[in-house]
Amino acid sequence: MMKRILLTTLLPLLLVLGCAKAPVTGRTQLIMLDPQQEQALGFQAEQEIFKTEKITKDPRFTVPVERVGMRLAKATGLNLDWKFYVIEKDTPNAFCLANGHVFVYTGLFKYVDNDAQLATVMGHEIGHAIAHHVAEKVSVNMLTGIATAVAVAAVNEHVKSNEERMLYDAALGIGSQVGVLLPYSRMQESEADHIGLILMAEACYDPREALKFWGKFSKLDRKGPQVPVYLRTHPLSAQRIEKLKQWMPQALEIYNHCQRKSPNHSIKIPRKRSSPLGMPVS
Numbered sequence: 506m507m508k509r510i511l512l513t514t515l516l517p518l519l520l521v522l523g524c525a526k527a528p529v530t531g532r533t534q535l536i537m538l539d540p541q542q543e544q545a546l547g548f549q550a551e552q553e554i555f556k557t558e559k560i561t562k563d564p565r566f567t568v569p570v571e572r573v574g575m576r577l578a579k580a581t582g583l584n585l586d587w588k589f590y591v592i593e594k595d596t597p598n599a600f601c602l603a604n605g606h607v608f609v610y611t612g613l614f615k616y617v618d619n620d621a622q623l624a625t626v627m628g629h630e631i632g633h634a635i636a637h638h639v640a641e642k643v644s645v646n647m648l649t650g651i652a653t654a655v656a657v658a659a660v661n662e663h664v665k666s667n668e669e670r671m672l673y674d675a676a677l678g679i680g681s682q683v684g685v686l687l688p689y690s691r692m693q694e695s696e697a698d699h700i701g702l703i704l705m706a707e708a709c710y711d712p713r714e715a716l717k718f719w720g721k722f723s724k725l726d727r728k729g730p731q732v733p734v735y736l737r738t739h740p741l742s743a744q745r746i747e748k749l750k751q752w753m754p755q756a757l758e759i760y761n762h763c764q765r766k767s768p769n770h771s772i773k774i775p776r777k778r779s780s781p782l783g784m785p786v787s
């Protein structure tokens with residue numbers, strides 16, 4: 506019975522709901538969350554972040570993050586509730602939630618020399634958000650869960666134990682943890698790179714700075730355990746640089762067009778903005 510209900514009503518419904526297209530790449534996506542559910546996931550994650558992380562108001566970090574973030578946000582053409590926060594932590598990382606709230610770690614500032622390099626990272630993270638990658642992860646999990654539930658139902662149609670119910674719950678559960686904690690797929694990472702590169706060019710930042718930025722990380726790749734967290738959840742820099750080179754002509758065309766209209770917007774950011782302990786150097 507369970508099997509029939511799932512197959513005849515739930516699955517077709519979800520598949521109809523789930524047709525979306527990613528920006529820039531035009532890839533067809535399966536997204537089964539509506540915008541409200543997606544926002545709720547972002548909001549939930551944000552509450553956790555505010556509880557566990559220290560948000561700094563130090564203008565040496567917040568000013569460039571805001572400056573670059575606003576330009577990138579404008580380039581998306583999306584009217585999200587854009588907000589930019591800096592987390593005081595000595596890790597080179599950043600992320601953007603589904604609600605358009607972007608978080609950059611102070612530790613990233615040891616690796617960026619100018620606004621364009623900051624835009625490389627922030628553009629990538631905003632790329633994940635505007636391509637609904639978290640919702641996509643959750644959707645894939647839902648579908649996998651439904652498939653599991655269908656299979657379980659087929660075998661245990663007559664079993665009505667608590668264990669069975671728990672299994673269904675686990676299989677179908679889409680807690681925020683799942684969506685937020687699961688790493689992005691390689692394909693999503695690559696797509697975020699592509700979107701980020703186009704976004705930074707649209708915002709009039711030189712896209713070639715992305716190659717310089719990832720080039721620095723490429724050297725860190727070889728250092729094994731010392732590889733920063735930001736890289737462990739991201740594809741190896743050498744591979745992503747190859748891809749970025751393929752997209753570069755497209756990005757440069759946008760950038761050159763922008764340059765003809767207005768001057769260079771990339772402002773130099775002094776290096777070593779945080780000490781090894783992650784405390785801003787005064």
Ligand SMILES: [Zn+2]
Pocket residue numbers: 629630633689694697739
């Ligand atoms: Zn990423």
